Amino acid sequence: MIQKVRSYLKEHYPLILSFWGPIILMLGYFIYRKMYPFGTSSILTVDMGQQYVDFFQFFRRTILHSPSSFFYTFSKAIGGEMLxxxxxxxxxxxxxxxxxxxxxxIMAGIIVITLLKYGCAGYTFGRLLSKRNLKKGLLIPTFSTAYAFMxxxxxxxxxxxxxxAIVFLPLIILGLLNLLDHKKGYAYSLWLAVMLIVNxxxxxxxxxxxxxxxxxYIADTFETWKTCFKKLWLFISRSLISVGIAAALLLPTFYSLQSSKGQYTQDQISAKLEYNPLKMLTKFVLGSFDFKQMPSGYPNLFVSSLVLFTFIMFFFNKKFSIKSRLTALVISIFFIVSMCFEPLDLLWHGMQFPVWYPYRFTFVVSFWMIFxxxxxxxxxxxxPTWWQIWLAFLLEAGILGYSWLKLNKVSYLNKTTLIFSALFAVLTLLLLSIAPKNNPNNIRNVFLYxxxxxxxTANVAFSLNNISYLSASEYSVPTASLSKDTQLLKKLDSSMYRTGQTYSRTKNDGIANGFNSGSYFSSALEKSIPDFYGQIGNPDGDNYVTYSNGTLITDGLLDMKYFFNQKDTSELTGASTTTTLSPLTEKSDxxxxRLVGNNLTTRIYKNPYASSLGYAANSTLKNLTTLYDDPITYQTSWLNAVTGTWPTTKYFTAQNFNEVIFQNATQTVNLTGAVVKRKNTNADSQIIFKFTPKTNNSYYLTLGSGLIGDNxxxxxxxxxxxYYSTFRHTVVVNIANHDKGQEIVITARFKKKTLTLNNFVLYEMNNKLVEQKLKEVKKQAWKIKKHSDRYLSGSISITKSSQIFTTTIPYSKGWHAYVDGxxxxxxxxxxxxxxFDISKGKHTITLSYWPPYLNLGIAISVISLIILFAPALVRRFYKPKLSRASRPYQK
Known part of the structure; x- marks a missing residue:
């Protein structure tokens, strides 16, 4: 047994090191940074903490408890497809x-996945080197580690x-090379199909x-034009088969993109350089990454000194044909231009500028260099020859010299990283200058490894030390409160409804914890959802919405039946201050x-005016037009259109402030739309607004985009x-309710030299009138009796022939409606x-969801698999028969 293990290790140690080397090194770094479960920190930062960890929680819940969420969920904002x-x-x-x-x-699970992906990236690249006989011995993990830790x-x-992507790319390339050399295309087609499905x-x-x-490849292996065209046919046909295999997912996904990311495709392209291309040189220095590189930085190209030098030497290596080297040079120049020329940059990103994380395609550039x-x-x-060594030396000297000149202009550069970069470069060149023995594990190659x-590893430490991470408690404390609130609410009410929040961890609390929150953050969010939120006075962006600024009207019509509310620190009896939850919004309403639930750190309130996901509405709702930056008018028109009183009834009245005090700021009589300037630019400036409510009604303050948190x-x-301080359209903030006779003071402190008070208006709501109208809507609401994420069924009574049935479910061709079957x-x-239209009377209404084009996609996938495997199956089935038929007759 021991001998077998030794024999196995001796034969496979290069791939074992390729896999375990990156894992052990990165695990050591995680332990050093005390990331959970090794300390009080976490691996969560930026989108990992604000978005992906919530999707991972959704993944677990869907697989284990709610399979129908795979296709659709109401935890996505106000509802949306999920395929x-x-x-x-x-x-x-x-x-x-x-x-x-x-x-x-789950943070420990993310650590394990991260480590495995690094290990598998090293393994698959090592497998490519091994199977194509490009490397032997320790040189396999040497280049594989450079690849995994690029x-x-x-x-x-x-x-x-x-x-x-970096895990599967080497397998795809290996499959392609085997296909073109041996005409065995299963691996290439299947691995490419897997990648298309995975991401x-x-x-x-x-x-x-x-x-x-x-x-x-064609230039490198050119024989005859006939052979080239045969290989071109193989490449095209097997690539199309890969797309066909993935069609079951790609077709419905393509449909969903038409209403989400596809609507943001850039239609105006400027033929310009995005920055000075020489700045790419600084990315070959150790630690060339920090937080400032996330929103807008340069391509991440670090691949180790060894890879950089031997990549450059490829173009002078006469072992390769001039056609191969010239073609590689042209492609390399194309990559360089792509990383700084806007049209090509857009091409690589599907004709859309990346929102943060620029030059996402550079993993293929790094693969190209390492290969x-x-x-x-x-x-x-x-x-290498001595002149090649000197060429590499001059290249590194140029990189370090240019980086030195940019030392005070580029945030991630410092003297320490430049010194260590120079040290590794010199050591690498000294080792390369030594003539090796004819042995894959000669002493030179051992030291190169x-x-x-x-x-x-130094690059990992220098780079990631520039990044801050959430503490474990910053994730676990609000998550625990949300989980307790969700569990309690499900015990209180198992029907279908939406739930608002006055505290949150992220915009994806709903999908992470299994409740219908009204907020969401995703690159694939349907454009109509943020457009709608922008009209009703809630924060929105191209890829997020936050239901943090609801009024009585929107709470009622959107069926925000419950609200999670955090307790103040003074109320946390028996709880430590570390369990304090940060408030998301004001919610005097x-x-x-009615208080219906009480947990250690939170309360749950029930909205008595919440309607349902569907209700009878006057047909005038069909004519309600889009209206941005006037949420008060839009909400008024919406409620009037639903109740058939459009457009006569008025629910909001603009109010004057009792007193406005300008401190170190220019005065103005008309507040709305005014641009107020600092008088003394070196002193603080602020405006104080005072008013005293004359009733116990709800009071709302509208804030235009000039009043975002940056200003x-x-x-x-x-x-x-x-209030959620990032928004692009006018939002509504609920600042008073049941505050009659109590002076309320609002202070606006300048962050810049000027402050624009656009759409800055105080409104009083006629609560009794709104409550009356919402009760009318509730009387003709859809009473849902059976529900899942993709199936809703219930009854409704339509009292007027002029009414339609409307929902607050986002429109999609995937929804199919049935009235009385x-x-x-x-x-x-x-x-x-x-x-949809509906007749007067009592009806049973059923809605069911199935992703558009999913059936067609499944059919194409099955056909593609048959096309891929049928020839081999036919040969295997008929070959024995043909063999028997060709035998001579024997008596």
């Missing part, structure tokens, strides 16, 4: 590991869903790279709602005003919601 979200975020096979980690320990993968560690976005970039790689470097190094007996391991700090009394045609109202 496209799975295709972008959640179909990595590594995510299955999360099923073994309970919700409370600057791109370190910089995008927080975008864990993208790391699958179509990164797969798109790989497909573009495959075209360039194929061009170089050519590995070929240039030969199997193990690589000995050590140098690369240490250099890549909770005074009108002003708002206070109510002696504390900060709680008969299918009816649906249409869109408010440019957002699903509705």
């Amino acid at each position: 496209g979200e799975w295709a972008y975020y959640l179909l990595s096979p590594f995510n299955l590991i999360l099923l073994f980690f309970p919700s409370k320990t 600057g791109w993968s370190i910089a995008n560690q927080l975008n864990l869903l993208w790391i699958d 179509y976005y990164m797969a798109y970039m790989i497909c573009l790279f495959l075209i360039l790689f194929f061009i170089w 050519l470097a590995a070929k240039s190094f030969d199997k193990f007996n690589f000995s 050590i140098i690369v391991m240490v250099e890549m 909770l005074n009108l709602y 002003v700090s708002l206070y109510i009394g002696n504390r900060q005003l709680n 008969k299918s009816v045609s649906t249409y869109k109202v408010q440019n957002t919601f699903l509705a």
Whole structure:
């Protein structure tokens, strides 16, 4: 047994080191940073903490408890399809590991997945080198470690869903090379199909790279034009089969993209350089990544000194044909231009500028460099000439010299990283200058492996030390409160409804914890949803919405039946201050709602005016037009259109402030739309607004986009005003309810030299009238009796022939409506919601959801698999018969 183990290790140690080396090194770093479960920190930062960890919780809940959420969920804002979200975020096979980690320990599960992805990236690249006989011995893990720890993968560690690309890319390339050399195309077609399924976005970039790689391969192996065309046919046909295999996912995903990311495609392109291309040189220095590089930085290109030098030497290596080297040079120049020329940058990103994390495609550039470097190094007996050594020295000197000049202009550069970069470069060149023995594990190659391991680990430390992470408690404390509130609410009410929040951890609390929150953050969010939120006075962006600024009207019509509310520190009896929850918004209207639940740190309130996900509405709702930056008018028109009193009834009245005090600021009589300037630019400036409510009605303050958190700090009394401070359209803030006779003071403190008070208006609501109208809506609401994420059924009474049935479910062709068992045609109202015509009387209404084009996609996938495997199956089935038929007759 021991002998077998020794024999196995002797034969496979290069791939074992390729896998375990990156894992052990990165695990050591995680322990050093005291990341959970090794300390009080976490691996969560930026999108990993604000978005992906919530999707991972959703993944677990869907697989284990709610399979119908795979297609649709009402936890996505006010409802939305999920197949496209799975295709972008959640179909990595590594995510299955999360099923073994309970919700409370999911941070440990993310650590395990991260480590495995680094290990598998090293293994698959090592397998490519081994199977193509490009490397032997320790040189396999040397280049594999450089690949697994390339600057791109370190910089995008927080975008864990993208790391699958560097895991599968070597397998795709290996399959392609085997296909073109031996005409065995199963591996290529299947691995490319897997990548298209796992993450179509990164797969798109790989497909573009495959075209360039194929061009170089043809130049490198050119024989005859006839052979070239045969290989071209193989490449095209097997690539199309890969797309066909993935069609079951790609077709419905493509449909969903038409209403989400597809609507943001750039239609105006400027033929310009995005920055000075020389700045790329600084990215070959250790630690060339920090927080400032996330929103807008330069391509992440660090690949180790060894790879950089041997990549450059490839173009001078006469072992390769001039056609091969010239083609590689042209492709390399194309990559360089792509990383700084706007039209090509857009091409690589699907004609959309990335929101943060620029130059996402550079993992293929790094693969290209490492692959050519590995070929240039030969199997193990690589000995560059002295002029090549001096060329590499001058290149490194140029990189370090230019970086030194930019030392005070580029945030991630410092003297320490420059010194260590120079040290590793010199050591690498000294080792390369030594003539090696004819042995893959000669002493020179052993030291090269050590140098690369240490250099890549140093880059990990220098780069990630520039990034701050959430503490474990910053994640676990609000998550625990949300989980308790959700569990209690499900015990109180198992019906279908939405739930608002006055505290939150992220915009994806709903999908993470299994309640319908009204908030959401995703790159694939349907455009109509933020458009609608922008009209009703809630924060919105291209990829997020936050239901933090509801009024009585929107709470009622959107069926916000319950609210999670945090307790003040003074109320936390028996709880430590570390369990304090940060408030998301002001919600004085909770005074009108009924307390129904009480946890240690939170309360749950019930909204008595919440209607349902559907209700009878006057047909005038069809004519309600889009209206931005006037949410008060839009909400008034919406309620009037639903109740048939459109447009006569008035629910809000603008109010004057009792007193306005300008301190170190220019005065103005008309507040709304005014631009107020600091008088003394070196002193603080603020405006104080005072008013005393004359009734116990709800009071709302509208804030235009000039009043975002970057421009002003708002206070109510002696504390900060709680509101979501990032928005692009006018929002509504609820600042009073049941405060008759109590003076309310709002203070606006300047953050810049000027402050624009656009749409800055105080409104009083006629609560009794609004409550009366909402009760009318509730009387004719859809009483849902059976429900799941993709099926709703219940009864409704239509009292007037002029009414339609409308919902607050976002319109989609995937929803199919049935009235008393008969299918009816649906249409869109408010440019957002699903509705249809209905006759007077009592009806049973059923809605069911099935992703558009999913059936067609499944059919294409099955046909593609048959096309791929049928020839081999036919040959296997008929070959024995043909063999028997060809035998001579014997008596």
